[in-house]
Amino acid sequence: MLRVRQASAMNMVARHLRQCRGYATKSAPKLLNISPEVQRALDDRSPIVALESTIITHGLPYPDNLEMATQVEEEIRKEGAVPATMAFIDGIPQVGLNEEQILKLSALQKGVKISRRDIGHVVAKKLSGGTTIAGTMILAHMAGIQVFATGGLGGVHREGEITMDVSADLDELARTPVSVVCSGPKSILDIGRTMEYLETKGVPVSTYGEPGTNVPGFFTSDSGVPSPYNFDDPRQAAAVILASEAMKLKSGNVFCVPTPKDLEIPKEHIDSIIEKALKSAKDQNITGKEVTPFLLSQIWEATGGQSLKTNVGFVKNNASMAAQIAVALAKLKSTSIPSGKAHRDKPTSTRPTPAMNHFLGPSLGVTKSLLAQVEDVSETELEDEANREAVKESETEQDEFVKLVEEEEMELDEDEEGELEDTTEKQGGYDPSDLFTPKTRKLNRPKMLPPPVPEPQDKVDAMVVGGLAVDSTCHLSSSENIIHTSTPGIVYSSTGGVGHNIALASTYSGARRKILTRLVSQVGSDGQAVLDKIKVENPYFDTTGILINKDARTAKYIAIHDSKGELQMACADMEDLENLSCDHIQKELERGQPMAVFFDGNIGPEQMATTIKYTKVEGRGRQDIGDPIIGFEPTSVTKARKLAQVPNLQVWPKPSVDLATPNIYELKALHDSFEEAGLFEDRANYYPIWKKLDLDSGRFDSSLKNFCRANPQVGDIIDSKTVAHAIRLLPYIPYLFVKMGSRGVLAVHLVFNVKKGRAFINAPLQTYSGDPIEGFVHGNPEWGVLVQHYPALRVKEGNIRNVNGCGDTLTGMLLNELGRDRGWLKNVAKRKRRIMNIALAGAAFTLQSDMAVNPEIMNFSEKYATRTMSLDLD
Secondary structure, three states: OHHHHHHHHHHHHOHHHHHOOOOOOOOOOOOOEEOHHHHHHHHHOOOEEEEOOHHHHHHOOOOHHHHHHHHHHHHHHHOOOEEEEEEEEOOEEEEOOOHHHHHHHHOOOOOEEEOHHHHHHHHHOOOOEEEOHHHHHHHHHHHOOOEEEOOOEOOEEOOHHHHOOEOHHHHHHHHOOOEEEEOOEOOOEOHHHHHHHHHHHOOOEEEEOOOOOOEEEOOEEEEEEOOOEEEOOHHHHHHHHHHHHHOOOOOOEEEEOOOOOOOOOOHHHHHHHHHHHHHHHHHOOOOHHHHHHHHHHHHHHHOOOHHHHHHHHHHHHHHHHHHHHHHHHHHHHHHHOOOOOHHHHOOOOOOOOHHHHHHHOOOOOOOHHHHHHHHOOOOOHHHOHHHHHHHHHHHHHHHHHHHHHHHHHHOHHHHHHHEOOOOOOOOOOOOHHHOOOOHHHOOOOOOOOOOOOOOOOOOOOEEEEOOOEEEEEEEEOOOOOOOOOOOOEEEEEEEEOHHHHHHHHHHHHHOOOOOOEEEEEEEOOOHHHHHHHHHHHOOOOEOOOEEEOOOOOOEEEEEEEOOOOOEEEEEEEOHHHHHOOHHHHHHHHHHHOOOEEEEEOOOOHHHHHHHHHHHOOOOOOEOOOEOOEEEEEOOOHHHHHHHHHOOOOOOOOOOOOOEEOOEHHHHHHHHHHHHHOOHHHOOOOHHHHHHHOOOOOHHHHHHHHHHHHHOHHHHHHHHOOHHHHHHHHOOOOOEEEEEOHHHOEEEEEEEOOHHHHHHHHOOOOEOOOOOEOEEEEEEOOOOEEEEEEEOOOOOOHHHOOOOOOHHHHHHHHHHHHHHHOOHHHHEOOHHHHHHHHHHHHHHHHHHOOOOOOOHHHHHHHHOOOOOOOOOOOO
C-alpha cells in the first residue's frame, strides 16, 4: 500500500506528465513516453538496444552529434534490433526518439546532464537534457530493456581516493539489472581502481576477445588492466544476462568491446595528452560532472580531431555488438521460456533448457520456473495503481472487440444468403477464427512472439507487380535562407514505393496465417544494398522477385520539408520502373502462380499487359477459390491513365482487370482515359452489359438520391459524378473500391442476383465503431449495380502521424484477403463488412504510425480498432 500511495503522490507532483502519450504496459509505468517503434518491439519481444543521450547533448558539437546519433541507430537496425535512445524532453522521460526529437536534442543549447540524482529535479521543472549511463539504465529498466550501448564507462577519477570523485554509473550498475556494452572506462579515469570498485559492488566485467584479453581503455584497445572474464561470441554474453536474470540478481553487467585497431590512439600518446589535460582542469578548478566534457574537449584539440573520429567509431562498433547480444538474448528467451497460460498454472521441469546448456555448460542449471519470471509481471509490480488501471483498460477494449467478432461468427451462417454471385462459380469458405480468437478460447494477448519467418518457396498466394523506391525525407532545422546554400537538418531514408508498400501490408497481414506475398519489381546497380536493407527491416518480406538491373537506376523519391514540416520541393526519379522487364514479370508469375495479383501505375502499359496475360492463365484456378483475380492500384492521376493504353482490354465475364482501388481523382482520370480511348463505344462487348444494368430509368436516379440523403457526408461526391464514373467502368472493372480519405470507401460493384441483394442490403449493418453502412442495389433480376459506403474508422486527431501510407495499407490488406478467399468480394452483407473493417482498421493503424505501413497489423486480432478522430486514406 505504501508503494501505491507513493505512486499517487508522484502523479500529483508531476501532473504535467499526464499529457504524455506513451503506451502503458504491465512493466512500464505511465510516466514513460515510449515511442511506437519501441512499444511494438516490447509487445513482440523483439530485440531492443538502449542508447544514452549525453553524448548528443554534451559529448559532441552540433551537427556532429546529430549525424552520430542517426548513424548509431542505423547500426543497431542493421543487426536486426530496435534502437531506443533515452532522454528527457520538457520533463518527460522519453524511451525512443523520433527524428524531430533527436534534432531538438542535438541543437539544445543548455541541456541538463541527467543522472539518478537529477531526475526528480528535471521532471518537476520540465527541463530537457541527455541521460548519462546511470540515467539511461533507470529508464531502460523501467521500460523492460536489458541491453544498453554506449561509448565509455564512467568510473573512479584519478586521485579519486582523495577527491571521492566516483561516477554514479558504477553504483547504478550495482543496483539496476541492465547490461552495458562499452569500450571500457574512459581513458581519463583510473581504470585499475574502477575495476576494483566494480568488483566490490558485485558487478561482473567481461571483455570481448580470447581468454587473457585486457580491459580496453576507451581510446586504446588495451588499458593494461586484466579483465575478470572474457567472451568471444555475443551469444555467450546473452546467456550471462539470462542466467543473471534467472538468479534474480539485481545488478547489471559490463561487456567491454576493444576499440578497433584502425581507430585507436596509441596508449603512450593519449596518456601524455590526458596528463596535460588533467593538470589544466586542476589549475582551472574544474570539478564534478564538468570534468569529463572538459577533458574530452582538451583531448579533441590536442589530437587534431582524431579523438572524435575514434569516439564515433567505437560507439558505432559497440552499438553493433550490443544489437547482436540483444538479438541473441531474444532468441534464447524464445527457446527457453514457455509461452501461454500453462506455465503460470503448473510447475515446470527443473532441468536446464537446451539453449541454456549450450552456452552455460552443464555446471549451471537454470530452471524454467525461474525463467518464466522474465515473461510475467510479478504481483508486487502489479500493485502499482497506475499500471493496474492501464492493464484493465487495455483488456476491456480487447474484450469489447472480441465480443463484436463473436457476434459476427454466430451470424455467419445466416449471412451466406447475402452472396450475390454467378452460380456457375464455386466459392471458397471463410474461417473467421484465422483472424480472431473467440473469447471462449481466450484472447491471445499482444505480447506473443512474432510468427516464424517462412521458408523460401516458389509458389505464393499473392503478388504485387510495381514500384520499389528509396525514399529520402529531409527536415530542415530552419526555414530561413534555405535556397542556394547548405542548411542543417535531418535526413531519413526508408524503402518505399506504392508496390512495395502494398506488398508489405499484405505480408504483415498474412504473416500469422501463412498467406505469402511477393513483390515483383527492379532496382539498379546499387540494388543488393537495397535488398539487404529490406531484409533487415522486415525478414518476412519476399525479395526474390526483385530484379537487379545494372543498366537501370533504382527509383528514388526525395522530399525536402521546412522546419514546420511543410513540403518545399520534391524530386521523383521513377522513369526506369516503366521499363521493368516483361520477361522477368512472366517468369515470376509462372514461378509464383499467385491467386491474387495487384499491379500499380508505376509500370508501363506493356508491362501491365504482360501481368494480365500471365495471371489470367487457363487452368490455373483452384476449386476452393476460383480463377486468379487481378487488381489495379492507379498510384496517381497521371499514371491512372496508363490502363486505357493496354491493348485488348476485356469486359465481364472474363475481364482483364477484376478490381481497382482509385481515389476519387484517379477514378475520374480512369474514366476520362477510357472515354478518350473509345472503350465505351465497343458495341459488340461493352454495350450489351451496360444496357442490362437499366441505368437510364428514373428508378436509378431515385435510388441514388435516397442514398445521398442517407449519407450526407458523401453527398458532394455523388454530385461530382463519382458514382456515374465508377458505374461506366464496371463492365471493364467489375469491383471498384473508391478511397475517399477521411470519409471512408465507396464500393461500386456488379452483382448477379438483384433480388437477394435488395433483401440483404436493407438489413442494418454497422462498422465496428458503430457507423451505419448504407447502400443500394439497382438493376433487373439477373444483373445489377451495388453501391455501398463504408465509413472510415475514427481516430483521434492528436494521434494522426502519417497519411501517406494509409491507402497502400488498405489495398495491401484487401490483396491478402483475396489471396486466401475471393468469395467475400461478391457479398453485400457481413462477410464483406468484416473484410472492409479489417482493411479500414489497418489504414487507421498506419495513420497513427510514422511508417508507411504499420507493422502492428501483423497482430491485428489483438487490437481494438475503433478510435475517435478523423482518418485519411489517400
